[in-house]
Amino acid sequence: MANENTKMNIHWFPGHMAKARREISEKIKVVDIVIELVDARAPYSSKNPMINEIIKNKPRFIILTKKDMADDQYTKQWVQYYEQCGYQAMSVNLKNFNEYQKIIEKCRYVLKDKMEKEKARGLKPRAMRAMVLGIPNVGKSTFINRLANRKATVTGNKPGVTKAQQIIRVAKDFELFDTPGVLWPKLDDAHVAQNIALLGSIKQSILPLDDLFIAAMRYLSLHYPQLLKDRYQLEIDLENENWIVDAFDHIAKVRKIKPLKGETDYDRVMEVFFSEINDGSIGKITWEDLSCVNV
Ligand code: GDP
Numbered sequence: 625m626a627n628e629n630t631k632m633n634i635h636w637f638p639g640h641m642a643k644a645r646r647e648i649s650e651k652i653k654v655v656d657i658v659i660e661l662v663d664a665r666a667p668y669s670s671k672n673p674m675i676n677e678i679i680k681n682k683p684r685f686i687i688l689t690k691k692d693m694a695d696d697q698y699t700k701q702w703v704q705y706y707e708q709c710g711y712q713a714m715s716v717n718l719k720n721f722n723e724y725q726k727i728i729e730k731c732r733y734v735l736k737d738k739m740e741k742e743k744a745r746g747l748k749p750r751a752m753r754a755m756v757l758g759i760p761n762v763g764k765s766t767f768i769n770r771l772a773n774r775k776a777t778v779t780g781n782k783p784g785v786t787k788a789q790q791i792i793r794v795a796k797d798f799e800l801f802d803t804p805g806v807l808w809p810k811l812d813d814a815h816v817a818q819n820i821a822l823l824g825s826i827k828q829s830i831l832p833l834d835d836l837f838i839a840a841m842r843y844l845s846l847h848y849p850q851l852l853k854d855r856y857q858l859e860i861d862l863e864n865e866n867w868i869v870d871a872f873d874h875i876a877k878v879r880k881i882k883p884l885k886g887e888t889d890y891d892r893v894m895e896v897f898f899s900e901i902n903d904g905s906i907g908k909i910t911w912e913d914l915s916c917v918n919v
Pocket of ligand 1 (some may be wrong): 767
């Protein structure tokens with residue numbers, strides 16, 4: 625559903641970025657905590673490069689979505705990494721989600737001092753307010769809907785909140801904007817663009833498809849050889865200079881893809897492969913480990 629629309633968001637022009645930034649900067653004034661969603665399959669590439677500047681020093685809670693499609697080992701490492709960076713972090717599967725309490729608990733924990741200080745200053749007790757942010761397709765709408773459906777009390781007309789942006793009260797002490805802040809990915813970085821394309825968040829064809837196929841195959845042969853073996857009975861030897869042609873031919877044979885004028889139908893092989901990557905049928909894959917972080 626959201627895919628087709630969000631795939632169009634690859635055209636982030638400076639004007640779009642400035643607008644997104646302005647909208648978020650407006651909302652952020654009445655927000656206590658930012659919930660930043662990233663995709664667990666590429667928890668670095670699926671982040672906006674300027675988030676720190678955009679949200680300034682608002683407390684941040686990083687949620688890695690789609691953990692059902694990512695490698696559990698890596699997900700654990702990435703959650704730990706973000707915790708070490710000083711954020712609250714957790715991973716979720718929004719297709720099977722019941723961790724509302726845990727999320728609210730973590731927000732309460734982060735905001736405890738702030739709320740207590742307000743109370744000590746004699747201010748009226750109020751609910752914490754959160755805003756969801758992230759690049760297209762990371763699960764922002766799904767996340768908000770999951771929380772909202774649980775308790776869909778829409779409370780508009782709050783000070784500082786325009787009518788177009790509704791606030792949902794999810795718990796007695798927890799409110800959420802009903803629309804997320806949509807940010808842009810760092811597509812000018814080749815590593816990031818490649819990973820974002822492999823997540824299916826942008827049209828894979830914005831990159832030369834065969835380059836993407838080669839990069840994915842190389843990565844899988846190094847990190848997930850067993851998945852290639854299980855899915856296509858394929859074993860890749862990167863030392864063999866014909867490895868990529870062999871891989872194409874092999875997948876075509878295993879998947880019974882009809883040749884085109886006597887040649888392997890390369891386009892069809894890539895189509896099959898990418899659709900199996902996108903729907904998770906090859907297995908749980910994470911496209912980057914901590915080595916991509918400049919620390
Ligand atoms: P948004 O663009 O950030 O608002 O993303 P959406 O909420 O529209 O989600 C994009 C796609 O990812 C939809 O097809 C969702 O069903 C799917 N999705 C979101 N979260 C998860 C998750 O945790 N696991 C899986 N498997 N799919 C998810």
